[in-house]
Amino acid sequence: MKRILFVAQHRPNRNPSQRYRFEQYLDFLEAQGYSYEFSYLLDEADDRVFYQPGRYGRKMVIMLKSIFKRLGDLRKAHEYDFVFVQREAWMLGSAFFERAFSKKSKLIYDFDDAIWLPNVSEGNRQLKWLKRPEKTSEIIGMSSLVIAGNEYLATYARQFNERVQVIPTTIDLDLYRRQAYPGKPAGKICIGWTGSSTTLIEFTSFEKVLKQLISQYGDRIYVKVIGEADYQSSMIEVKSVAWTSETEVLELCELDIGIMPLQDNDWSRGKCACKGLQYMALGIPAVMSAIGVNQKIVQSGENGFLCETEEEWLGALSALIESAELRKSLGEKGQRTVREKYAKKQWQERFLKLFEG
Numbered sequence: 001m002k003r004i005l006f007v008a009q010h011r012p013n014r015n016p017s018q019r020y021r022f023e024q025y026l027d028f029l030e031a032q033g034y035s036y037e038f039s040y041l042l043d044e045a046d047d048r049v050f051y052q053p054g055r056y057g058r059k060m061v062i063m064l065k066s067i068f069k070r071l072g073d074l075r076k077a078h079e080y081d082f083v084f085v086q087r088e089a090w091m092l093g094s095a096f097f098e099r100a101f102s103k104k105s106k107l108i109y110d111f112d113d114a115i116w117l118p119n120v121s122e123g124n125r126q127l128k129w130l131k132r133p134e135k136t137s138e139i140i141g142m143s144s145l146v147i148a149g150n151e152y153l154a155t156y157a158r159q160f161n162e163r164v165q166v167i168p169t170t171i172d173l174d175l176y177r178r179q180a181y182p183g184k185p186a187g188k189i190c191i192g193w194t195g196s197s198t199t200l201i202e203f204t205s206f207e208k209v210l211k212q213l214i215s216q217y218g219d220r221i222y223v224k225v226i227g228e229a230d231y232q233s234s235m236i237e238v239k240s241v242a243w244t245s246e247t248e249v250l251e252l253c254e255l256d257i258g259i260m261p262l263q264d265n266d267w268s269r270g271k272c273a274c275k276g277l278q279y280m281a282l283g284i285p286a287v288m289s290a291i292g293v294n295q296k297i298v299q300s301g302e303n304g305f306l307c308e309t310e311e312e313w314l315g316a317l318s319a320l321i322e323s324a325e326l327r328k329s330l331g332e333k334g335q336r337t338v339r340e341k342y343a344k345k346q347w348q349e350r351f352l353k354l355f356e357g
Contacts, residue, residue: 002355004029004036005080007073007089007101011040013245014047016196016274017112018086020169021149028348034355037080039073041066041091051197066090070097077104082355084108085139087115093132095139102142108354109139112149112169114270116156145354149272150293167351168293169272172344176281181254188219189321192255194226194243194275206261207235209313217321226251255284256327257320261313262289273297277342280304280334285327287316297342303333 006026008018026036042050042062049058070090074097077083083105089097101107116136140146141160147167148154157164184190191210193203203225210223214236222239225231229242241251252258258279262268269292276294279286280303288294290306300306305316320327340346 002034002081003079004034004082004084004355005073005077005105006036006038006084006086007070007097008038008086009041009088009091010047011043012038014042019245020171020274021086021110021112021147021167022084022351024170024172024344025348025351029352029355032352039069041069063092073097074100074104077101080105082106082108084110086110087113088135088139093135095135095142098139099142102144106144107142108145108147109143110147110149111136111153111157112270112272114153114156114267117267117270145357147354150270150296152269152292165354167347167354168342169274169277170342170344170347171277171281171338173281173339174344176249176278178282179250179253181250184254185222189217189221189256190224190254191221191257191259191317192224192226192252193259193261194248194252194278196243197228200228200231202261202263204233205263206259206313207233209261209310209317211236212314213317213321216318221321224251224254249282252278252282252284255279255282257317258284258286259317260286260288260294262291262294264289264291268292276304277338280331281338281342283331283335285320285330286334287313287320297337298334302330303337304330 006022010018012023013019029036046062049055050062083101085098085101085107089101098107116133118133137160140157143161144163146157146161146164148157148164149169151166154164154166195203213221223236225238225240227243228240231238231240258275260273260275262271268289271292273288273293276286276288276297286298286304288298288304288306290308294306298304298306307313307316
């Protein structure tokens with residue numbers, strides 16, 4: 001029986017990157033005769049502190065606790081056939097733990113963002129000097145195998161390691177089933193966005209477009225944000241709900257139109273379109289920025305819309321607001337795209353072979 005140590009930062013069912021990159025495959029691996037251990041650094045209490053501004057004393061305690069946790073992982077790493085690191089083994093700028101793991105077992109490294117670029121959560125902006133994003137290239141170079149979420153990321157990784165495979169972010173269609181949303185206002189169209197506090201800038205920068213739509217359509221439409229329960233906009237009225245893994249699919253089912261606006265930069269080009277795939281999996285027409293892998297997933301006007309300019313966003317969203325038939329058509333074709341190309345069941349055998357090659 002082969003054994004795998006999965007190393008990540010967040011507890012199970014907390015982080016989209018982990019959930020859609022490896023957590024959803026764990027039951028399948030077990031069914032194929034593998035055993036695993038999942039080692040994470042931030043429990044629920046630590047998590048609440050870690051992304052808040054300040055709290056530096058408590059954060060130092062979390063750092064020290066994390067060091068001892070990883071030292072414990074190192075002591076037993078030789079007992080595993082593989083150590084699978086998702087993004088980073090430790091949250092600061094050292095690649096010490098990955099290097100040590102690579103000397104005791106086969107190191108598999110998975111990443112789904114352009115994490116070689118500087119990017120720090122708002123709550124930890126004062127601590128960005130402790131980060132060293134260039135450690136990404138070092139980790140890639142020492143790995144037995146690298147898994148990238150899209151070809152843009154893979155192209156970067158191949159500069160440092162020839163053993164790179166692309167596995168996209170995938171959706172478990174056994175979980176993503178459309179259902180009626182209780183209390184949804186009759187006759188009103190919901191335009192929605194889902195994401196974490198670290199990606200809210202993508203939504204806030206888009207609010208001026210939504211404001212124009214609200215001016216045009218009035219109470220015929222409303223806007224929903226899934227992520228922060230207390231999110232408030234100074235520009236538009238927003239229905240905000242907290243994200244939880246238990247209610248995620250249900251909350252998405254209120255949406256009639258899903259949006260994924262991105263800023264035009266290298267960080268966005270590394271994105272793996274998780275939001276868009278979530279919308280599409282539920283038959284919700286997705287309107288996305290024409291950046292990065294979005295352009296591979298969506299054929300604009302066929303299974304969703306891709307937009308670059310403000311005028312294109314207004315035109316695409318207006319067309320969907322005004323036509324229930326268009327929403328249905330694009331939603332169904334988007335759902336088919338996920339089913340045929342980005343479903344978990346389409347990729348689980350490929351994921352398994354990573355550990356058999």
